[in-house]
Amino acid sequence: MNLTIFGASGKTGRLLVQNALEQGHKVTAFVRSPERLGLWHERLCVVVGTLENDEAIERAVIGADAVAELVGTVSEGIERIIAAMKRHGVRRLVAASACSVSDPNDLPDFELSLLVSFVESRRPENIQAVRRTAAIIRDSDLDWTLVRIPVLNDRPGGGAVAVGYPGHGEVTIYLSRADLASAVLRIMESDDQIRRAPVVSNSLQPASDR
Template sequence: MNLAIFGATGATGRHLVEQALEAGHQVRALVRNADGLPIAHPRLRIVVGMLAQPAIVSGVAQGADAVICVLGARKGEASAICTEGARSILQAMNTAGARRLVALSAYGASETRNASLFIRFIRKVIAAKMRDKDGMEALVRDSELDWTLVRPPVLTNGERSGRYRAGTALKPGVTGRLSRADLAAFMLREAAEGTYIGQAVVVSR
């Protein structure tokens, strides 16, 4: 597949890029600084630019069989990075004619906000980040794309195990965890198979 990845320099994004290349895909990744993704590969094209540059973003999405968005706010960044990023990416996909989108959200967003006392507590602790995920989900749902929202619980830096569950009604619970490597593997599989098009899927160990 030809893949466009946004958020490639993040912890999950790097796993995505590495696993996509390992699987034989062509990858185009938007980065703010070329040094942020120290991976050299003949099937990887790194595009330096910002999400606020429509022509560059649509160029990244051009010809993509699937667009994968794993944006997330880092310390000190604006809390609306996911919402504003999704707005730019959706516009770019419409311009480029790209249809398939797999976007990273979080368990506890939107209608899962009241899933448990633990989730309600988490939403208070990281309120701005969760509101950002809510906003992103609303934009994606309102689009006419073939989208999938992926909602993991707490993410870890563990190894790729291949042992995880996925489902639209899955409830991870307080102990729910998922390694970023397994998250990347699931998102790549979903981009190719389209099992959850038009749905929000929870993925957890």
């Protein structure tokens, strides 16, 4: 597949680029500073730009089979990405979001509610931006998936991963960036989560029990 990754030089983005290359995909990495990415590969194309640069965004999405957007809170940027995807017939969008974005499949979950309340009390502007971005994506006619992310950590990957909805006994409030990158790649490769907004987390099940 031809995969485009916005936010490719961030901690999760870089892991996603590495995973995708290891799985044999061609990757276009959209970055502000290529030196932060620090990767070179025959199947890797680096596009340098910002989410205010329509021409760079267009170059990044042309020919893509799927696009990952890992920046998360820049609503003007996601509007430009969506517009470029529509102009070039690219349908599949997998976008990072947060547990502060609700979904009809959610049930009451005390831990996640506490987490959202904690963040909202300290960074209400971030919560509003994330929700605004999610609404823009949901209102598009793309084959989108919102990946709602809990508290991230830098533990090694390979843990048990849950992809589900709060209140169903599936998801927790923790997730390693390595496992997030692996989960995003699996979602990009499939049609299983189209028009859905699951929470991805490390599950309650120990990896040794899988």
